[in-house]
Amino acid sequence: MNGQNFIDGQWVDSHTHDTFESRNPADRDEVLGTFPRSNAKDVDEAVHAARKVFPAWRAMSRIKRGEVFDQFVQLIKKDHEELSRLMARECGKAINESRADVTEGIHMAQYVFGAARMPAGDVIASEIPEKDAYMRRHPKGVVAAITPWNFPFAIPLWLLGPSLVEGNTVVFKPSEDTPLMGQKVVEYLERAGIPPGVLNLVQGDGEDAGRPLVAHSDVDVVAFTGSFDVGSEIRKVCAQSPHKMAVCEMGGKNAVIVFDDADFQIALNAALLSAYKTTGQRCVSSGKLIVHEALYSKFCEVFVKLSKRVNIGDPLNEKTLMGPLINESGRKKMEHYNDLARKEGGRVLLEGGGLRGVEYGKGCYVSPFVYQMDYTPKSRVLREEVFAPNVAIVPFRTIEEAIAIYNDTDYGLALAVITEDYRKARRIREECEYGLGYVNLPSIGAEVHLPFGGVKRSGTGMPSAATLIDAVTHRTAWTVNNAKEIKMAQGLKAEIE
Ligand code: NAD
Numbered sequence: 001m002n003g004q005n006f007i008d009g010q011w012v013d014s015h016t017h018d019t020f021e022s023r024n025p026a027d028r029d030e031v032l033g034t035f036p037r038s039n040a041k042d043v044d045e046a047v048h049a050a051r052k053v054f055p056a057w058r059a060m061s062r063i064k065r066g067e068v069f070d071q072f073v074q075l076i077k078k079d080h081e082e083l084s085r086l087m088a089r090e091c092g093k094a095i096n097e098s099r100a101d102v103t104e105g106i107h108m109a110q111y112v113f114g115a116a117r118m119p120a121g122d123v124i125a126s127e128i129p130e131k132d133a134y135m136r137r138h139p140k141g142v143v144a145a146i147t148p149w150n151f152p153f154a155i156p157l158w159l160l161g162p163s164l165v166e167g168n169t170v171v172f173k174p175s176e177d178t179p180l181m182g183q184k185v186v187e188y189l190e191r192a193g194i195p196p197g198v199l200n201l202v203q204g205d206g207e208d209a210g211r212p213l214v215a216h217s218d219v220d221v222v223a224f225t226g227s228f229d230v231g232s233e234i235r236k237v238c239a240q241s242p243h244k245m246a247v248c249e250m251g252g253k254n255a256v257i258v259f260d261d262a263d264f265q266i267a268l269n270a271a272l273l274s275a276y277k278t279t280g281q282r283c284v285s286s287g288k289l290i291v292h293e294a295l296y297s298k299f300c301e302v303f304v305k306l307s308k309r310v311n312i313g314d315p316l317n318e319k320t321l322m323g324p325l326i327n328e329s330g331r332k333k334m335e336h337y338n339d340l341a342r343k344e345g346g347r348v349l350l351e352g353g354g355l356r357g358v359e360y361g362k363g364c365y366v367s368p369f370v371y372q373m374d375y376t377p378k379s380r381v382l383r384e385e386v387f388a389p390n391v392a393i394v395p396f397r398t399i400e401e402a403i404a405i406y407n408d409t410d411y412g413l414a415l416a417v418i419t420e421d422y423r424k425a426r427r428i429r430e431e432c433e434y435g436l437g438y439v440n441l442p443s444i445g446a447e448v449h450l451p452f453g454g455v456k457r458s459g460t461g462m463p464s465a466a467t468l469i470d471a472v473t474h475r476t477a478w479t480v481n482n483a484k485e486i487k488m489a490q491g492l493k494a495e496i497e
Pocket of ligand 1: 150
């Protein structure tokens with residue numbers, strides 16, 4: 001397919017006339033399409049189009065704006081399987097996970113469609129009985145939505161859904177690793193009736209398309225999901241414009257904490273799913289299993305035994321648990337951290353990393369790398385995001401130690417605690433730093449109506465998904481006097497003497 005940008009309701013090529021390819025990470029010989037390598041001029045046109053239609057879109061009934069998403073859901077449901085298969089081919093995600101990604105996008109669209117009929121503010125009491133006071137939400141203006149490759153359908157919907165239904169217009173730049181899924185999101189919203197200019201698509205990489213979009217003076221909110229390095233640069237750029245808000249959801253160094261009273265089966269399954277789903281490439285994947293010393297050797301033995309059995313292969317095969325990594329640099333990064341684990345004193349239980357046999361030769365396949373590691377503060381491999389199946393199993397004795405091992409990272413995104421003791425779970429809840437906590441579950445899994453976001457290097461304290469409404473709207477106070485004279489709050493005299 002020859003992909004294009006979508007600007008002011010028209011499918012157009014980039015001013016650069018340059019393109020890039022999207023290739024299947026499971027078979028680098030397969031080209032899924034070519035897409036425009038956009039530049040600042042394309043970005044400027046897209047932002048201009050979004051700004052121009054903002055007043056008309058804002059003036060439309062919120063319920064009518066929501067109905068676009070109802071129509072979108074009808075269309076996506078018909079093509080659910082086709083889209084899931086395209087996703088599996090474009091980003092290498094196992095087919096059942098690709099289906100879940102499309103379903104999550106549907107859920108977000110359903111949520112905003114329903115939310116459109118819910119209150120858009122509050123009626124608030126006033127000190128003066130004759131006054132009516134309201135909090136009303138106003139859209140901020142033009143939202144730049146910049147997304148990662150690993151949830152190429154759901155995350156765009158998390159950002160576009162609340163932004164558009166609340167009356168903002170959008171310029172969307174998907175990841176250069178998944179431009180095809182980005183184009184599909186926009187094609188379906190166009191078919192669902194989004195008016196020209198309200199949603200614009202600019203394809204390209206971070207340098208030439210992402211940077212000018214973030215820096216554009218007519219963008220009001222940058223809603224970004226991706227790595228810490230990029231997110232922190234975006235925050236710095238936005239801080240230079242007093243009006244511009246940056247909402248950045250970034251990486252994680254997550255953990256599963258297994259207590260001595262844990263249900264062993266739940267602990268194992270939670271650890272395996274947290275470590276290996278999406279081949280460890282979720283922001284909430286766990287590369288740190290913090291296991292009580294009483295269970296430690298048995299846990300290590302069985303975890304390694306099951307890790308050896310993980311099905312690695314074609315993402316379109318229903319039995320596959322781990323498809324390939326997204327690209328060659330993902331594989332190099334994993335190998336770098338495998339070496340670092342050895343250097344920092346890790347005892348390797350399962351050698352893993354790049355797979356290059358006939359079956360895997362055309363893709364960026366890896367197998368799990370599992371190691372035992374005694375806790376030493378500031379260990380880089382226990383603190384940094386690997387984004388691959390590199391898994392440390394770290395023993396602990398007391399709950400204080402478990403909390404210290406978990407918190408010893410600059411990230412604060414997700415944790416799972418496996419215990420039958422509510423007091424232990426409660427202490428983890430209170431003393432660990434995270435945005436998403438799970439009890440007797442894996443550290444992965446999202447529902448669109450729950451906040452999704454982390455603390456420290458993981459986020460900006462403004463969670464994504466449904467709660468993005470707080471970033472893309474401004475809360476206004478509207479106060480109406482119904483008396484025949486002016487009455488002021490705080491007992492302030494209303495007459496000039
Ligand atoms: P990335 O940061 O490399 O890229 C994300 C997006 O930013 C892409 O669209 C890219 O083109 C763009 N970009 C790159 N440089 C830019 C710049 N200078 N200015 C503007 N845009 C720029 O991330 P990725 O590799 O696509 O995704 C993986 C990362 O995303 C991981 O760190 C993962 O933890 C994180 N992630 C976080 C969440 C979350 O909700 N917290 C969810 C999914 C993924």
